[in-house]
Amino acid sequence: MINMMRCRVCSDHMKHGSREWHYSCASCGYEFADLRPAINVDDAHCQLNELSRANGLRLLRERNFKRLVRSLTLLRPTAGGRLLDVGSAHGWFLDIASSHFSVLGIEPDRRIYDVANGQGKPVRFGFFPSALGEKEIFDVIVFNDVIEHIIDVESALRACSRHLSPGGLLLLNLPSSSGVIYRFSKACCRVGINSLFERMWQKGLPSPHVHYFNARNLSRLANKFYFKKITSGTLSTFSLRGLYSRVSQAGSHGLLARLVVCFFASLSLPLLRFAPADIIYVIYRKE
Numbered sequence: 001m002i003n004m005m006r007c008r009v010c011s012d013h014m015k016h017g018s019r020e021w022h023y024s025c026a027s028c029g030y031e032f033a034d035l036r037p038a039i040n041v042d043d044a045h046c047q048l049n050e051l052s053r054a055n056g057l058r059l060l061r062e063r064n065f066k067r068l069v070r071s072l073t074l075l076r077p078t079a080g081g082r083l084l085d086v087g088s089a090h091g092w093f094l095d096i097a098s099s100h101f102s103v104l105g106i107e108p109d110r111r112i113y114d115v116a117n118g119q120g121k122p123v124r125f126g127f128f129p130s131a132l133g134e135k136e137i138f139d140v141i142v143f144n145d146v147i148e149h150i151i152d153v154e155s156a157l158r159a160c161s162r163h164l165s166p167g168g169l170l171l172l173n174l175p176s177s178s179g180v181i182y183r184f185s186k187a188c189c190r191v192g193i194n195s196l197f198e199r200m201w202q203k204g205l206p207s208p209h210v211h212y213f214n215a216r217n218l219s220r221l222a223n224k225f226y227f228k229k230i231t232s233g234t235l236s237t238f239s240l241r242g243l244y245s246r247v248s249q250a251g252s253h254g255l256l257a258r259l260v261v262c263f264f265a266s267l268s269l270p271l272l273r274f275a276p277a278d279i280i281y282v283i284y285r286k287e
């Protein structure tokens, strides 16, 4: 447990939040979780059905990735720049981005890396930035649902600056603390229902979330590393297709519980379109 913690965005004191491992900053809204990753550790992997996860997320991810690649190509209309995807997982973003960019992915999870590599995807095993050569330079660096897992986010942003060409683009796509589902999960905590909140932080999964930002405090942090926001937007969190696989992915609920969750989730989908989004993206330019 951490007794005293300074906010990495605004340096104010952080206070205990909804759970004993959760901290939040009243000044800027940044949130932190004192949760430890267990990547490449077998026990944590057993809790996650990786195949189910892949199937459930694929359609939604591909739709979101096409949108992100379109935003990047508008900012870099000349094809052929080098793009790095940090935490490239199954290589779906690489597949879509390769129509416009020369792509490379790096993936720290050995099993996922082996699958992507076996399929001939342009991936390298390891963590960012140690998997890169000192002088490797890219025109675009992308973190799709990755930056919220990296404890030392400052070092990651510094490394992005080092590995980007002048005027290069940094794309961050991550869950938002302003999202309606996240805020609902915090409200549930107040009445003693912690499971959704723990799910939002991916507590107990191989690589839990350690940060929750919103668009404003994220840009405030990025500005410290000379990244200037160019554009931002929101992405879909759910689609009806693949919902059951996603509900099944944590593996510990019975069939009836899964069906009930799917039923209520599908009812709420039309309403969620009008609520603050749970996934945001921001594209920065290196100044």
Ligand SMILES: [Zn+2]
Residues within 6 Å of the ligand: 007, 008, 009, 010, 011, 012, 025, 026, 027, 028, 029, 030
């Ligand atoms: Zn703060």
